[in-house]
Amino acid sequence: MSxxxxxxxxxxxxxxxxxxxxxxxxxxxxxAIAAALGLPVLAFGSAHAWQWTEEAPAELxxxxxxxxxxxxxxxxxxxxxxxxxxxxxxxVVDRPVVDGWVRADAPIGVYVVRKSDTEAVVFDPHCTxxxxxxxxxxxxxxxxxxxxxxxxxxxxxxxxxxxxxPMFRYEVRIDGGDVVIGALQSEV
Amino acid sequence: xxRIGRWFDERLQLSSLFSSFVDxxxxxxxxxxxxxxxxxxxxxxxxxxxxxxxxxxxxxxxxDAYQSVLYIDSTPFGALVRGIHHWxxxxxxxxxxxxxxxxxxxxxxxxxxxxTWVIGALLFLIVLGFAFTGYLLPWDQKAxxxxxxxxxxxxxxxxIGDSVLALLRxxxxxxxxxxxxxxxxxxxxxPASLLxxxxxxxxxxxxxxxxxxxxxxxxxxxxxxxxxxxAYEREYAAEKTAGKPFWHALIKDGIVAVILLVVIFALALxxxxxxxxxxDPNSTNFVPRPEWYFLDLFQLLWYFTGDQEPLLIxxxxxxxxxxxxxxxxxxxxxxxxxxxxxxAMAFTGAVVLGVVGLTYLGATxxxxxxxxxxxxxxxxxxxxxxxxxxNSSGCTSCHQIHGLGGHTGPDLSKAGFRWEAxxxxxxxxxxxxxxxxxxxxxxxxxxxxxxxxxTGLK
Numbered sequence: 190m191s192x193x194x195x196x197x198x199x200x201x202x203x204x205x206x207x208x209x210x211x212x213x214x215x216x217x218x219x220x221a222i223a224a225a226l227g228l229p230v231l232a233f234g235s236a237h238a239w240q241w242t243e244e245a246p247a248e249l250x251x252x253x254x255x256x257x258x259x260x261x262x263x264x265x266x267x268x269x270x271x272x273x274x275x276x277x278x279x280x281v282v283d284r285p286v287v288d289g290w291v292r293a294d295a296p297i298g299v300y301v302v303r304k305s306d307t308e309a310v311v312f313d314p315h316c317t318x319x320x321x322x323x324x325x326x327x328x329x330x331x332x333x334x335x336x337x338x339x340x341x342x343x344x345x346x347x348x349x350x351x352x353x354x355p356m357f358r359y360e361v362r363i364d365g366g367d368v369v370i371g372a373l374q375s376e377v
Numbered sequence: 378x379x380r381i382g383r384w385f386d387e388r389l390q391l392s393s394l395f396s397s398f399v400d401x402x403x404x405x406x407x408x409x410x411x412x413x414x415x416x417x418x419x420x421x422x423x424x425x426x427x428x429x430x431x432x433x434x435x436x437x438x439x440x441d442a443y444q445s446v447l448y449i450d451s452t453p454f455g456a457l458v459r460g461i462h463h464w465x466x467x468x469x470x471x472x473x474x475x476x477x478x479x480x481x482x483x484x485x486x487x488x489x490x491x492x493t494w495v496i497g498a499l500l501f502l503i504v505l506g507f508a509f510t511g512y513l514l515p516w517d518q519k520a521x522x523x524x525x526x527x528x529x530x531x532x533x534x535x536x537i538g539d540s541v542l543a544l545l546r547x548x549x550x551x552x553x554x555x556x557x558x559x560x561x562x563x564x565x566x567x568p569a570s571l572l573x574x575x576x577x578x579x580x581x582x583x584x585x586x587x588x589x590x591x592x593x594x595x596x597x598x599x600x601x602x603x604x605x606x607x608a609y610e611r612e613y614a615a616e617k618t619a620g621k622p623f624w625h626a627l628i629k630d631g632i633v634a635v636i637l638l639v640v641i642f643a644l645a646l647x648x649x650x651x652x653x654x655x656x657d658p659n660s661t662n663f664v665p666r667p668e669w670y671f672l673d674l675f676q677l678l679w680y681f682t683g684d685q686e687p688l689l690i691x692x693x694x695x696x697x698x699x700x701x702x703x704x705x706x707x708x709x710x711x712x713x714x715x716x717x718x719x720x721a722m723a724f725t726g727a728v729v730l731g732v733v734g735l736t737y738l739g740a741t742x743x744x745x746x747x748x749x750x751x752x753x754x755x756x757x758x759x760x761x762x763x764x765x766x767x768n769s770s771g772c773t774s775c776h777q778i779h780g781l782g783g784h785t786g787p788d789l790s791k792a793g794f795r796w797e798a799x800x801x802x803x804x805x806x807x808x809x810x811x812x813x814x815x816x817x818x819x820x821x822x823x824x825x826x827x828x829x830x831x832t833g834l835k
Contacts, residue, residue, distance in 0.1 A: 237544060238540040238541070254532070288552035288554070314659075318529075321665050323661060
C-alpha cells in the first residue's frame with residue numbers, strides 16, 4: 190500500500206507501517222484459523238476418497254460399478270443339482286454386510302448358472318457399464334441391460350452394447366452339493 | 378409512511394436505501410425476456426422455503442428415508458409442500474437454462490459483466506448438483522437407480538474416477554453413507570455455496586445495472602478516442618437517460634412470479650410429487666430412467682462404448698462445463714446484437730437442438746430387454762427359435778422389427794428382402810460397422826436359427 194493511498198488514513202510513516210503490520214498480521218491469523226478449521230473438515234469430508242474401505246476385507250472387488258453391498262462371507266445359494274444346466278436363475282440370499290454404520294444381514298441377489306454336475310458360476314446382477322439391473326427374461330440365455338442395450342451371454346461375456354467388462358462373478362465352491370459364494374471378484 | 382413505519386425507519390434508515398433500489402433508472406428496452414432471471418430467483422426462494430419445511434420430517438437413512446417421505450405425504454399439507462418442491466425444482470432447471478440462453482443471445486455476458494456470467498454459470502452447475510443430490514433422498518426405485526447410474530458416470534472419468542466415486546458415495550458401495558452424504562450436500566454444502574454466489578451475482582447485477590437489450594444501431598453515435606470504459610459508460614448513461622425506473626420492470630417480474638406460483642400449485646395439487654416403490658437393490662426388472670433434465674446426458678451414453686467412455690465423461694462433463702463457465706472470455710468482441718454474431722448464434726442453435734433432440738430421443742427410447750418382437754402366423758419352428766435368439770440377445774436394443782425396438786441400427790422389418798443371408802451372417806459375426814457388436818459368441822445352431830428368422834422377414 191503506497192503512502193498516497195487515498196483509502197488509507199493520513200498518517201506519518203510510523204503509524205502507517207503499524208497499520209500495515211496489524212492488518213497483515215490479522216490476515217495471516219485469519220488464514221491460519223481457516224486452515225486449522227478447514228483442513229480437518231475437508232479431510233473428514235473426503236476421507237472415503239483417499240482412505241479405501243477400512244472395514245472391507247482385502248479381497249473385495251476393485252471396481253465400484255455394481256452397487257451391491259459387499260461381503261466376504263461364505264453363503265450357500267442353493268443345491269447345485271436343483272439348477273438347470275445353462276439356464277440362469279435369480280436367487281436372493283441374506284449376507285452379512287457392512288454399510289457405513291449399519292451391520293446387518295441384507296438380501297443380496299445373484300444369478301446362478303450351473304455349468305455341469307460339478308460346476309456353477311454366480312454373477313452379480315448389474316451391468317458392468319453403469320450398474321443398471323440386468324434382466325434374464327424367462328427362456329432366454331442372455332442378460333440384457335435396460336439402460337443402454339448392453340447384453341451378456343451365460344458365460345458373462347459381453348455380446349452387445351457399451352459394457353467394458355464381462356459380468357462380475359463371485360468366488361464359488363461346491364460344498365456338499367451346495368453352491369457356496371464368497372467375495373465378489375473384479376477380474377474373472 | 379405511517380407512524381410505525383417512521384419509527385422503524387428512524388432506527389434502520391432503510392427508506393433511502395429502498396428508494397435508491399427501486400427508483401434507480403434502468404434501460405428502457407428491457408422487457409419480458411429479462412424476467413427470466415427474477416423468475417429463477419423466485420423459484421430458488423420457493424425451493425429454499427419448501428426444502429427447509431421438508432427437512433422437519435425427513436430422515437436420511439436407507440432404513441427410514443422412504444417411510445419418512447410416506448409420512449410427509451400423509452401429513453396435512455405435506456404432499457403439497459413436497460409437490461411444490463418437486464415441480465419447482467424442474468421449473469428451476471428449465472428457467473435457469475432459459476435465463477442463461479437469453480443472456481448469451483443478448484450478448485449481456487460481455488464487458489463489463491463477465492464476472493456476473495461466470496458466477497451465474499457456477500450457479501447453473503450448482504442447480505444441477507441440487508437436482509442430482511435431491512433426487513436420491515426419497516430412496517425410491519427411481520432415486521436409487523438414477524444414483525447408481527449417475528455416480529458410475531462420474532466414476533468412469535479417467536484417472537480420478539475412483540476417487541470421485543468414493544467421494545460421492547461416501548465409500549465404494551451405494552448405501553447408508555451415500556444417502557447421508559447426499560443429504561448433507563443437498564441441504565448444507567450446496568445451499569451455502571448457492572447463497573454466497575447468488576449474493577455476488579445480484580450485487581453485480583445491481584452495481585452494474587441491468588444490461589440494455591442490444592441495439593443494431595448504438596443509442597449514441599460512437600465518439601473516437603474513448604477508452605473501452607469511457608465508451609461503455611457513455612452508452613450506458615444514454616440508455617439510462619432514455620430509461621425507466623426499476624419499479625416499472627418489477628411489474629413484469631411480479632406477474633411472472635404469480636403465473637409461476639399458479640403453475641407450481643396446479644402441478645403440486647394435480648400430479649403431485651411422484652414416489653416409486655421403495656428402493657430395491659435386488660430388483661432385476663426395473664428400467665432406470667433419469668428425470669427429464671438429465672435424459673440428454675443419459676441418451677448420449679448410448680453413443681459411446683467401452684474405451685471411449687472415459688473420454689466422453691471428460692469431454693462432456695469437464696471441458697463443456699469449463700467452456701460454459703468461461704464463455705465471456707471465449708465469445709469476445711464489442712458487437713452484442715445476435716444478428717452480428719452469426720457464429721455464436723449458430724453454435725447456440727446447435728447446442729439447443731442437441732439438448733432438445735437428445736432429450737426427446739431419451740424420453741421416447743424403448744428400453745432394451747423390455748421389448749419382445751412377437752411371433753407371426755406361418756413361422757417355421759426354426760424361425761421361431763431364431764426369433765427367441767433375436768429377442769434374448771439384445772437385438773431389440775438397436776433394431777426395429779414391425780415398429781418394435783430401438784433406432785440405433787437399421788430397421789430389420791424387411792431384412793430378408795434387403796440383404797443376402799451371407800451378408801447378414803457376416804454382419805453378425807464380423808461386423809463392418811463399429812457400432813454393431815459381434816455375435817460370434819452365438820452357437821452355430823443359434824446363428825443359423827437367427828439367420829433363418831431374419832431372411833424370412835420380407
